[in-house]
Amino acid sequence: MATSWAQDLISSEQFDYRLSYSPMERVLGCGARVFPFDCYVTLHLPSASCEKFRTRTVRDSRKPVWNETFYFRIQTQIKNILQLEVHGDHLFSKNDVQVVVDFDLAKVQPGATVLEIFSLKPEKENSLNPEFLEVEFKLSAIAGPPEHLISNGVLVAQELSVLEVIVGKEVNEQLLKAKKTIILTVQESYEGTQKTTKDVDSFLFHCIKSWEPVLKVKFQSISHEEGTDSAYPLVLPLKQFPLGQEVKVRLPREEGGALELYLRVIDWSQNLDVRLGYELCAAEQDFLHKRKQVVADAFNKLFNLRRYLPEDEVPVVAVMATGGGLRAMTALYGNLLALQKLNILDCVSYITSASGSTWTLTNLYQDANWSQKNLEEHIQAVKPQILKSKWDYISVERLKVYHKELVERAEMGYLPSFTALWALVLEAFLHDKPNESKLSEQRSAINQGQNPLPIYTAMNVKDKDFSTFDFREWMEFNPYEVGFLKYGAYISAEDFDSKFFMGKLMKRLPESRICYLEGIWSNIFSLNLLDGLYWCSTPDEFWERWVKDMSESERKYSEDGGTTVYKPPDTATGKLCEIFNDILTDRPLKGATHNFLRSLAMYKDYMQQSNFIQWNDTVFDESPSKLTPSAESLCLTDICYFINNSGSSLLNPKRNVDVIIMLDYGVIPFKQTEMFADYCEVQGIPFPKVELSEEDRKNPKECYVFSDDSDPRAPIVVLFPLVDSSFKEYTAPGVKRTPSEMSGGEVNLHPIYSPYQTLHVTYSEENFDKLLNLSTYNILCSKDKILHALQYALQKRQNIWTRG
Incomplete structure (x- = not known):
């Protein structure tokens, strides 16, 4: 549903508008070659028409003039970017795009006629050999009732x-x-x-x-x-x-x-099936109300509080787990077991996961009361799945079974993808029989606030031609909703994979089994070569490049008022080049699902909305026609191809998280945490700096605490890198190993030679036990640091509300 202000978005508007174009081209400067001899111009306004219009072809002219008029009916409350392409109609290169110009129609005022002269070359080149395109714009009002729009200030649903x-x-x-x-x-x-x-x-x-x-x-x-x-x-x-x-x-x-x-x-009724809004949904707010009662009891027991905590003073604590295949799955079991033993698990309101750590949560949340039971029973149940050989599950006979199920899904209306095949293989790896559970069914595990709310994280990317460096959008899945942080758009969890149009549910497909979502969240084979080339660089090079690209994008937008963007033509032609481009840029195992944002428009001032700005982190964000609402399908991948960190959802200011227990399962300690902290700094998201000494980098310890006292909005971060430090000498906090126990403390976490590498799908029993014991021990030996962070968060909450 729309927010209240959005319902009256254009209540004062009395007209919509018709726009006419009279494109013509001239030469400015003697002897300058303006265009190829045979050329024409196409005009496309994706926010007003799916049709691409074109002028006639003017032949054998260096100074072509068209004097043709094109009409579009536009809605002025949405972002309207007209794309003009100059094409050369050559014998050997038919319809070759020479130049592309994007023009923001907000520059044209109603009733006015505006002549725009577009320079088709960079300034330095154009001064010597000038090329221009002249286009006349006129915006006229059409009498009639105003169109009723629903918007959250970023997306707009039309009638x-x-x-x-x-x-x-x-x-x-x-x-x-x-x-x-x-x-x-x-x-x-x-x-x-x-x-x-x-x-x-x-x-x-x-x-x-x-x-x-x-x-x-x-x-x-x-x-x-x-x-x-x-x-x-x-x-x-x-x-x-x-x-x-x-x-x-x-x-x-x-x-x-x-x-x-x-x-x-x-x-057709305006009631939407996509929720447009940045507030937490009603179901999650109800969950938090119930969960805070559990958390308040847990805090009271931990700290012997003299009074019962009112809801506003109860800290919001979250566990954040990164990915890492079976390594992340196993380590998360050990970490949660330790938090349970310390009576801290009941203090947690959220658990976020990505890639391999999602496998732990999807297992646990089949049990409606898992956190109230001894987790060692769950661990013993999953252990055989991690130890078993996986070869039989990728045999020809098995693949035929998977193929049959995928064909049936395609006949029902699901989009076919290789990720769906990987999902079935993964399910067989982790279960003895098909797992019939679904994401929405996990509501039974949180309906009384008895467990933390699980959040799973994925990324929406472009399936071809772009790496995750160039375009990606955080996407979250929880038992209530699936949606985009950036757009403030969510659908019910059971409607994911169904077909939508303009915010309306067009065809409901049965909710997929959880394995199909796991295939998306942990799609470790969706890497394209552009991603690989990007990750060959060091983290410092990555951030230097990303920050530079972002600053140039912002400067261009600021200087030009967001009205004109010039793009170089794509000069790659020929079948050989096309084949090479596919090899370079295609994702071999890409996941496709119906886009529930399909056809929604972008609000005219979406780039100025604070909620959008927080996640505005790619050069495409100022180009509405390249954003997700214009796509028919989503391409969802594992987040590890950008930052292997599931914490984005926890930084939603509406969740107001006070403490993040960050479980970093990366084989290189601190790398992903530092990248995430740098990302937050660039984005202006409250998050503490991750400052480490050289000694910490050489000999990392089990636990670090980071905070930012200057910004009360920043969460306290309790970081647990996956390291084998004092565990080498201790079996439990304060209990030294005997000589016969020393081998149990030797956990090989080498980035290359470790048995726990991400692509390893089977562990020996010895290696499983070592990793489980290590991750349990690292939490147990850090009890004082965790309790101190929780107590500090409690004090901050009480001080804020006392001052209020």
């Missing part, structure tokens, strides 16, 4: 209408016997194109109302290739039909007679 079409049965049957079908197209709709069959002769088209949808109808031979562009003998703008009334339309046939169509256009 939809529904076109009902019923095809006359008799003529349809005659056409089918003659091996012909009826093709119906509404480009401005969710469905796009539909056709009649023996069993289908009625249709629905869900249309973006302000795009002025048009129905096109034609006959086509069933044997005809799909996608062939032939003329539509019937073209009907839907605005011509009276709302809610059925209209009969006749389409003459060459064979004689006519096809009868019965049409009706109706408005």
